Each structure stands twice: as structure tokens, then as C-alpha cells.
Amino acid sequence: xxxxxxxxxxxxxxxxxxxxxxxxxxxxxxxxxxxxxxxxxxxxxxxxxxxxxxxxxxxxxxxxxxxxxxxxxxxxxxxxxxxxxxxxxxxxxxxxxxxxxxxx
Amino acid sequence: xxxxxxxxxxxxxxxxxxxxxxxxxxxxxxxxxxxxxxxxxxxxxxxxxxxxxxxxxxxxxxxxxxxxxxxxxxxxxxxxxxxxxxxxxxxxxxxxxxxxxxxxxxxxxxxxxxxxxxxx
Numbered sequence: 001x002x003x004x005x006x007x008x009x010x011x012x013x014x015x016x017x018x019x020x021x022x023x024x025x026x027x028x029x030x031x032x033x034x035x036x037x038x039x040x041x042x043x044x045x046x047x048x049x050x051x052x053x054x055x056x057x058x059x060x061x062x063x064x065x066x067x068x069x070x071x072x073x074x075x076x077x078x079x080x081x082x083x084x085x086x087x088x089x090x091x092x093x094x095x096x097x098x099x100x101x102x103x104x
Numbered sequence: 105x106x107x108x109x110x111x112x113x114x115x116x117x118x119x120x121x122x123x124x125x126x127x128x129x130x131x132x133x134x135x136x137x138x139x140x141x142x143x144x145x146x147x148x149x150x151x152x153x154x155x156x157x158x159x160x161x162x163x164x165x166x167x168x169x170x171x172x173x174x175x176x177x178x179x180x181x182x183x184x185x186x187x188x189x190x191x192x193x194x195x196x197x198x199x200x201x202x203x204x205x206x207x208x209x210x211x212x213x214x215x216x217x218x219x220x221x222x223x224x
Contacts, residue, residue, distance in 0.1 A: 044217065046216070
């Protein structure tokens with residue numbers, strides 16, 4: 001069973017700052033098939049990144065993904081007010097517990 | 105634009121069967137490279153994949169629910185259905201219908217319904 005661990009649990013930042021979110025897999029991923037999702041209150045998750053680093057359609061370029069093996073990162077440069085949300089990583093049927101990005 | 109809409113009872117009694125339907129519009133459910141999926145979310149368990157079904161009826165279930173879950177698909181109505189039997193309070197969740205895209209870069213949920221809350 002794959003376990004995805006996300007850190008930190010909560011990130012408190014100001015608009016304009018950059019956010020770095022981590023996702024660690026319990027097993028090395030032979031294919032960098034990791035996804036990142038954004039979820040706002042009352043909304044379904046939205047796909048941001050797939051294949052660890054490919055932005056989904058319509059996703060702004062301030063969102064970027066990187067990593068391989070067991071360690072992956074989602075970076076949000078220049079946080080906009082609408083970016084404050086919970087972010088999840090995903091591999092096939094497994095999701096991480098999420099990182100909340102709060103306004104400082 | 106693809107739209108997924110979940111429907112079904114919001115309240116189910118313990119030991120009974122939870123039944124939900126997802127209606128897909130703006131695209132065909134008969135699409136290669138996609139699996140139609142149920143995911144649930146609760147404060148205690150986060151996002152939990154329940155199972156996926158192709159338009160040909162090929163199914164995959166999470167091991168923890170496999171004995172109680174049945175997915176089915178009706179391509180003529182562009183609908184998929186979820187049944188969970190012998191429910192308990194632990195099955196109370198927000199249930200999402202989603203489309204799982206299968207690619208060489210992995211499998212990703214690229215479209216989601218708005219979710220429907222089920223309380224046991």
C-alpha cells in the first residue's frame with residue numbers, strides 16, 4: 001500500500017509570497033505519475049499538475065511541480081488571494097492528507 | 105465542457121444500502137482512456153478512492169470496501185452508479201463522481217462533480 005505524506009500541514013503566507021509544498025511517497029515511483037490538486041471550501045478538488053510537472057489545462061504558470069522517486073514539490077510563486085486553499089498530492093487511488101495554505 | 109452531477113438520498117439508515125448516480129453531460133461516457141470513478145471525502149479520512157469503472161464495465165475497487173461496493177455503468181443514459189451495502193456511520197461522507205484519465209504519465213482525476221453529502 002502506498003502512503004503519501006504531505007508537509008507542512010499548514011502554511012501561513014502573505015499574498016505575493018511563494019509557497020513550497022512537499023509530498024513524500026512511501027515507495028519510489030518508477031514513473032513520476034504524481035498529481036496535485038487544489039480544493040477550496042465547498043468545491044471539488046481541481047487538477048493542477050499531473051506527471052509530477054505538467055500543468056493541467058488552464059492552470060496559471062505560477063504553479064509548478066517537480067520531483068521524482070519519493071520526493072515531490074508543488075511551488076506556487078507569487079501567491080494570489082485565490083490560491084489560499086488546501087492542496088493534495090495523488091498517485092493513482094492514493095491521496096495525501098493535504099497542506100492548507102492560509103493567509104498570514 | 106464535461107459536467108458530472110451526483111444524485112441520490114442524503115440520508116441512509118445503518119445496515120441499509122447507499123445508492124448514488126452520476127450523470128455525465130457535455131461528453132460521452134463511452135470514451136477510451138478514461139475510467140469513471142467514485143471518491144469520498146470526510147474530515148476523518150480525507151480523500152478516499154472507492155472504485156473506478158470503464159465504459160466496457162471493467163471495474164476496480166479499493167480493497168477496504170471491495171466486499172460492500174458495486175459500481176455499474178449505463179452507457180445509453182451516460183450514467184454510472186455506486187452501491188455500498190451494510191452502511192455504518194463511518195460511511196458518512198461527501199461522495200464525488202470523477203473522471204480518471206489514464207496516460208503514460210499516470211492516472212489523474214481531471215474532472216469532478218460537485219459532490220453529494222451522505223449521512224448514515
